[in-house]
Amino acid sequence: MSLPAPTRNDEAWRYSDISAVAAAWPLPAPESIIVPAGGDFARTILQDIGSIHQIDIAIGKGAAAAVHILNIGGDYGRVELNVTLHAGADFKLGAVQIGGATQNLEIITTVTHVEPKATSSQIVRSVLAGTATGTYLGKVAVARDAQLTDSVQSVKAMLLDRSATANAKPELEIYADDVKCAHGCAIGELDAMGLFYLQARGIASADAKKLMLQAFVAGVFDGAADEDMLTDAALKKLGELV
Amino acid sequence: MLQITNLHANVGEKPILKGLTLSLKAGEIHAIMGPNGAGKSTLGYVLSGRPGYDVTEGSVTFNGHDLLALEPHERAAAGLFLGFQYPVEIPGVSNVQFLREALNAQRKNRGEAPLSGAEFLKVAREQAGALGMDMDMLKRPVNVGFSGGEKKRNEMVQMGIINPALAILDETDSGLDIDALRTVGDGINRIMRRPDKAVLLITHYQRLLDYVKPDFVHVLADGRITRTGGAELALELERDGYKELAA
Amino acid sequence: MSDELDMRDKAAWDAAEKVADYAHGWSSDIETDFAPKGLTEDTVRFISAKKNEPEWMLEWRLKAFALWKTMTPPDWAKLNVPPIDYQDAYYYAEPKAKPKLGSLDEVDPEILRIYEKLGIPIAEQEVLAGVEGARRVAVDAVFDSVSVATTFRAELERAGVIFRSISEAIKEYPELVKKWLGKIVPMHDNYFATLNCAVFSDGTFVYIPEGVRCPMELSTYFRINAENTGQFERTLIVADKGSYVSYLEGCTAPMRDENQLHAAVVELVALDDAEIKYSTVQNWYPGDAEGKGGIYNFVTKRALCQGRNSKVSWTQVETGSAVTWKYPSCVLNGENSVGEFYSVAVTNNYQQADTGTKMIHNGKGSRSTIVSKGISAGHSNNTYRGLVRVAPNAEGVRNFTQCDSLLLGSLSGAHTVPYIEVRNPSAQIEHEATTSKISDDQMFYAMARGLNAEEAVALIVNGFAKEVLQQLPMEFAVEAQKLLGISLEGSVG
Numbered sequence: 001m002s003l004p005a006p007t008r009n010d011e012a013w014r015y016s017d018i019s020a021v022a023a024a025w026p027l028p029a030p031e032s033i034i035v036p037a038g039g040d041f042a043r044t045i046l047q048d049i050g051s052i053h054q055i056d057i058a059i060g061k062g063a064a065a066a067v068h069i070l071n072i073g074g075d076y077g078r079v080e081l082n083v084t085l086h087a088g089a090d091f092k093l094g095a096v097q098i099g100g101a102t103q104n105l106e107i108i109t110t111v112t113h114v115e116p117k118a119t120s121s122q123i124v125r126s127v128l129a130g131t132a133t134g135t136y137l138g139k140v141a142v143a144r145d146a147q148l149t150d151s152v153q154s155v156k157a158m159l160l161d162r163s164a165t166a167n168a169k170p171e172l173e174i175y176a177d178d179v180k181c182a183h184g185c186a187i188g189e190l191d192a193m194g195l196f197y198l199q200a201r202g203i204a205s206a207d208a209k210k211l212m213l214q215a216f217v218a219g220v221f222d223g224a225a226d227e228d229m230l231t232d233a234a235l236k237k238l239g240e241l242v
Numbered sequence: 243m244l245q246i247t248n249l250h251a252n253v254g255e256k257p258i259l260k261g262l263t264l265s266l267k268a269g270e271i272h273a274i275m276g277p278n279g280a281g282k283s284t285l286g287y288v289l290s291g292r293p294g295y296d297v298t299e300g301s302v303t304f305n306g307h308d309l310l311a312l313e314p315h316e317r318a319a320a321g322l323f324l325g326f327q328y329p330v331e332i333p334g335v336s337n338v339q340f341l342r343e344a345l346n347a348q349r350k351n352r353g354e355a356p357l358s359g360a361e362f363l364k365v366a367r368e369q370a371g372a373l374g375m376d377m378d379m380l381k382r383p384v385n386v387g388f389s390g391g392e393k394k395r396n397e398m399v400q401m402g403i404i405n406p407a408l409a410i411l412d413e414t415d416s417g418l419d420i421d422a423l424r425t426v427g428d429g430i431n432r433i434m435r436r437p438d439k440a441v442l443l444i445t446h447y448q449r450l451l452d453y454v455k456p457d458f459v460h461v462l463a464d465g466r467i468t469r470t471g472g473a474e475l476a477l478e479l480e481r482d483g484y485k486e487l488a489a
Numbered sequence: 490m491s492d493e494l495d496m497r498d499k500a501a502w503d504a505a506e507k508v509a510d511y512a513h514g515w516s517s518d519i520e521t522d523f524a525p526k527g528l529t530e531d532t533v534r535f536i537s538a539k540k541n542e543p544e545w546m547l548e549w550r551l552k553a554f555a556l557w558k559t560m561t562p563p564d565w566a567k568l569n570v571p572p573i574d575y576q577d578a579y580y581y582a583e584p585k586a587k588p589k590l591g592s593l594d595e596v597d598p599e600i601l602r603i604y605e606k607l608g609i610p611i612a613e614q615e616v617l618a619g620v621e622g623a624r625r626v627a628v629d630a631v632f633d634s635v636s637v638a639t640t641f642r643a644e645l646e647r648a649g650v651i652f653r654s655i656s657e658a659i660k661e662y663p664e665l666v667k668k669w670l671g672k673i674v675p676m677h678d679n680y681f682a683t684l685n686c687a688v689f690s691d692g693t694f695v696y697i698p699e700g701v702r703c704p705m706e707l708s709t710y711f712r713i714n715a716e717n718t719g720q721f722e723r724t725l726i727v728a729d730k731g732s733y734v735s736y737l738e739g740c741t742a743p744m745r746d747e748n749q750l751h752a753a754v755v756e757l758v759a760l761d762d763a764e765i766k767y768s769t770v771q772n773w774y775p776g777d778a779e780g781k782g783g784i785y786n787f788v789t790k791r792a793l794c795q796g797r798n799s800k801v802s803w804t805q806v807e808t809g810s811a812v813t814w815k816y817p818s819c820v821l822n823g824e825n826s827v828g829e830f831y832s833v834a835v836t837n838n839y840q841q842a843d844t845g846t847k848m849i850h851n852g853k854g855s856r857s858t859i860v861s862k863g864i865s866a867g868h869s870n871n872t873y874r875g876l877v878r879v880a881p882n883a884e885g886v887r888n889f890t891q892c893d894s895l896l897l898g899s900l901s902g903a904h905t906v907p908y909i910e911v912r913n914p915s916a917q918i919e920h921e922a923t924t925s926k927i928s929d930d931q932m933f934y935a936m937a938r939g940l941n942a943e944e945a946v947a948l949i950v951n952g953f954a955k956e957v958l959q960q961l962p963m964e965f966a967v968e969a970q971k972l973l974g975i976s977l978e979g980s981v982g
Contacts, residue, residue: 144900159912160914161914162882162914163912165910166910168907168908172894172904174902176899177897177901178926180925181922181924182924183905183921183922185909185918187911187917188917189916194332196292196293196314196330197330197332198332198340199291199318200318201340201400201404202319202344202348202404203315203344207343208315211343212332214334215332215383
């Protein structure tokens with residue numbers, strides 16, 4: 001017996017395209033990745049067809065995992081990561097989602113620090129046009145024993161059209177006192193003065209927007225094995241929106 | 243080169259320029275001086291097409307073409323350069339990338355071939371060198387983390403690389419120490435003092451005019467040119483203030 | 490700070506000192522007239538009859554009661570609350586010797602003695618003693634469930650301000666009450682608000698007429714006194730065009746073993762250019778060091794910034810209650826309306842707090858600021874939960890949110906759950922959150938300057954919460970600073 005499909009009352013699916021989820025239900029078991037102690041893991045996820053990815057990653061003592069996500073395709077695309085960090089482990093996420101028309105794109109992360117001295121860093125950038133919806137639900141949980149956790153979330157979204165929607169929920173659940181946990185979240189539009197500055201130097205409005213958006217997502221894919229592929233795909237998608 | 247006739251402009255609902263007339267010929271350097279709130283910066287923004295600055299009456303032609311009909315980037319391609327009073331920070335976009343895109347966009351607009359990376363870098367290196375700017379700064383994001391003086395210097399490097407026909411320099415002297423002022427002044431003379439170019443210097447003080455000698459000085463007050471004279475007018479203004487002379 | 494303030498400060502501090510574990514943990518001996526135990530339609534009718542309410546009010550209550558029976562308590566908060574037996578409680582109690590008073594001078598001496606013992610209503614005591622130049626504060630004292638006295642009524646009436654218990658207002662100003670009651674927090678809003686609609690015992694009604702700046706700060710001190718009595722207060726403040734009012738709400742409660750339910754509803758309306766400043770110091774009994782007893786505080790507070798340029802500012806210092814479930818919110822409908830939420834929430838021992846705000850931006854150019862400071866000690870859990878929403882047509886919206894958590898000791902929890910939903914590109918929304926502890930260096934530095942550990946913690950915590958505390962009116966700020974220190978007693982070893 002599989003569980004019934006989620007509804008909007010389920011916290012992790014509150015902004016999802018519920019009919020698309022129901023159509024895909026039941027989902028296969030999440031992919032499970034175990035990074036052994038001292039290991040090094042990297043993964044690139046290009047979601048460009050409208051699919052649901054669920055990945056569990058357990059990062060062993062002193063091991064490191066880096067995940068880069070470009071979420072751009074299909075009517076409904078979801079990438080869900082469930083990450084557990086053991087002592088001294090490190091997790092890095094660099095994610096970009098770009099949506100137009102009626103796309104519903106989401107990135108959901110639960111990053112749990114179960115042991116001391118682990119570090120996690122998540123950077124998520126969303127660009128949304130038309131009536132697209134982009135969602136980031138990111139929970140960082142720090143267990144009682146996970147002292148000296150260092151965790152940071154940087155979440156930014158840019159809306160290009162009225163009625164495009166950006167949702168963000170950078171959540172902290174902290175049970176240890178000696179930790180450094182911070183998140184910052186900003187949602188807005190392209191800086192008008194910046195755009196004018198570019199135009200005053202001879203760059204046409206659409207190109208200026210593209211350049212600003214390119215800057216907005218720049219750096220997220222730094223160090224990814226497929227950096228060029230991801231960057232090119234992101235720029236191509238941006239070009240379609242502007 | 244530039245003919246402004248009876249220009250009226252609003253910022254939002256508020257009338258700022260109220261019938262400004264001014265004519266610049268190639269080879270001339272004009273200075274516009276005036277008290278705060280007279281409309282000096284507005285003039286620069288109206289000429290370069292900043293959104294929200296609406297012309298309600300009058301005309302502006304640039305080399306015979308209707309300047310006001312052009313988009314901001316088309317005005318740039320036509321050879322107009324605005325030096326910003328407060329140059330804008332653009333995180334994530336490097337100076338080099340910005341300038342190369344800007345220059346090649348202008349060239350394309352004029353039907354010229356784009357510069358290759360090597361060609362561009364050569365020009366950029368020359369101009370940065372002439373203005374005493376480190377190449378490392380050119381690789382940094384546009385104006386991000388620059389001091390006030392560095393931003394103004396960067397505006398001059400950009401002007402050197404873009405090499406416009408008409409430069410409107412809005413309070414380029416503000417925030418500069420005496421050495422930087424000299425460097426910027428030398429830059430303006432080197433790049434712009436040519437028979438086929440013109441400069442409109444917008445300034446509150448006359449100290450930049452010690453380095454860049456204007457052919458004409460205009461007093462802008464309450465949205466109009468109220469007086470015009472030679473370089474000596476600037477000194478008079480410095481001595482007597484605007485109150486005496488504006489009316 | 491002036492000598493006078495220092496003196497007040499000391500008097501109140503001394504009063505607090507006299508009580509060992511919990512500063513306000515005692516109960517007084519006033520006979521109580523209870524409604525029959527349990528909650529049925531008859532209870533609702535009893536309350537309404539007891540208050541001589543008009544028929545429309547009874548019908549409204551009965552409708553709410555019928556609705557409530559179909560509802561379930563919300564379960565999304567990060568709170569662990571044992572099931573509440575709503576039939577095992579009293580829903581109405583009033584002091585038997587109900588005085589008919591023209592001023593506070595005539596208040597039952599027993600009640601005055603309690604106020605004195607609390608050391609809290611400092612400004613009010615000065616007013617009572619007729620102190621020359623005392624700060625004007627009008628008090629609508631809610632002792633248990635019934636307003637026993639309202640002062641300064643005459644002066645307020647001269648200004649056209651209506652300041653009444655809500656029971657009186659229902660009878661005297663039915664049209665004004667009908668117009669807004671249940672319009673900001675609808676009857677069906679949530680389980681606890683609906684319950685309040687059915688059984689609210691009393692509360693406060695304020696109306697500030699057009700263009701009037703309320704001549705004094707309005708204040709209500711709440712106390713739960715009777716054993717097993719739910720407290721269901723209802724407050725409605727209407728600020729007409731261009732008016733201003735500052736309202737202070739403070740609570741303390743005596744020590745009891747049984748858990749007591751508190752489900753208040755506060756509704757604020759600000760019309761064009763009106764401003765309401767609503768300040769709360771909440772110090773209900775938090776339970777003992779083992780987590781036994783304490784108030785369950787399920788409060789619904791919401792403001793409707795309906796008019797252009799209207800402004801509502803919520804400031805709260807939450808130190809009490811075993812369970813706090815509270816989200817003072819602003820619905821920003823008016824163009825260029827402003828909503829503010831400044832909060833300090835302290836939890837110690839086994840307290841649980843899930844508190845925050847909602848800023849719903851529907852109006853063009855509306856702006857909001859959220860500053861939340863959570864301090865968790867002992868085995869407690871402290872959650873900030875907030876929502877910032879921008880509607881598609883709301884151009885030029887601005888929000889800034891700062892959520893900081895301070896953890897004292899390694900057995901507590903600090904949580905931040907911000908929801909951000911933006912549908913207009915011109916919005917500028919910024920949210921920042923940090924988590925920290927008091928560093929050993931800070932402690933050592935303060936102690937090297939002569940403070941003991943508890944004083945050092947109180948000092949550092951007050952610094953952490955300063956941004957919020959400075960939003961409070963002066964007499965509240967002094968009290969709030971003391972409360973932070975008292976609430977954290979025993980949190981450092």
